[in-house]
Amino acid sequence: MPRDFQQTHENLLDCAKKHFLKFGFERASIREICKDASVTNGAFYNHFADKEALFGSLVEPVLQKISEMYSDSVAKHFELAKTDELKDLWRLSEETIQQIIEYIYENFNVFKLLLMCSDGTKYAAFMDDIVRLEVHDTIKLINELKLRGVPIKELEEEEWHMLVHSYFSSIAEIVLHNYPKSSALKYAHTLAAFFSSGWQTVLGI
Template structure:
């Protein structure tokens, strides 16, 4: 078998990113990517099994960075089990939000691919699944470490609050805010988010 021409890797990746961002996963054809990259469709299929694998390769680094961040944040929140310091808990939320904003702009196009262009791909539901997993872990943490008798209604309020936090990131991408605009936007919303968490801890979790 002939060796792949690795000089073609970059134009294929760049063309794929342009086409997927412009048209979305479903409406993008491998033939159009090949045409824009100046290669044959065969050159793409020797590198990727199909359109889905090519799409995933474009966001893989972003997903790995996101998973590392999730693990780091989980370790930070676990400190609450011992120190019971709510102010530190809020600071962790602020720190987590700031880091996610950094990641969002570090991998802006990749994030846009995932949130806005992935319909029909194998990763279409990935963001929602990550959100649901994070919410489940938080609710479990509260029940196991803060209030074992907390009602389902109160846990639903936790889910509602966290869902709004996740929706912030999707809205930022869809609206096309700059990083400065995003920081200001999140700062204003942070007052509401912080107030929500305070209400949960001060009134619901007893």
């Protein structure tokens, strides 16, 4: 990528992030973003197909990393499920929360884009997509435990959805309310203790 092209590309991304954070995706204007970036509207389309592609360029790298972190956590949970150290599942969950929070604060404004500014894009379903995936994988994990003879109470899929959604909504609060990182990491212990105790009680593990 030629240097001038790359600089213009990065400038557009920087200005777009500012406008999306201020106005949200739907109200942000390509014309105003280009004006702020000192780029013509025509030149914009040498870099991005449309406004959603511009938004996607800001959030996709973070989504990819979150997907990798999630897949790694799921694999570790399934490995633990093969052992008799089931209590370690809750320890691993707390470690995962800590890792997610650390990553959120490395990319705080991108998570703001996803959670607060994405209406009108395919990314508006970010939270619901995570919840559906987590419900699917959690039920799969529970079924694995049942096959090993671990006695677990039955839950309806709707119950799983409510509980998982409340878990991720709690994590999202740190972005929605601009909590300082030190507070968020402290609250992670509270969340882990609350949900670990709750899950163990509900499931009878």
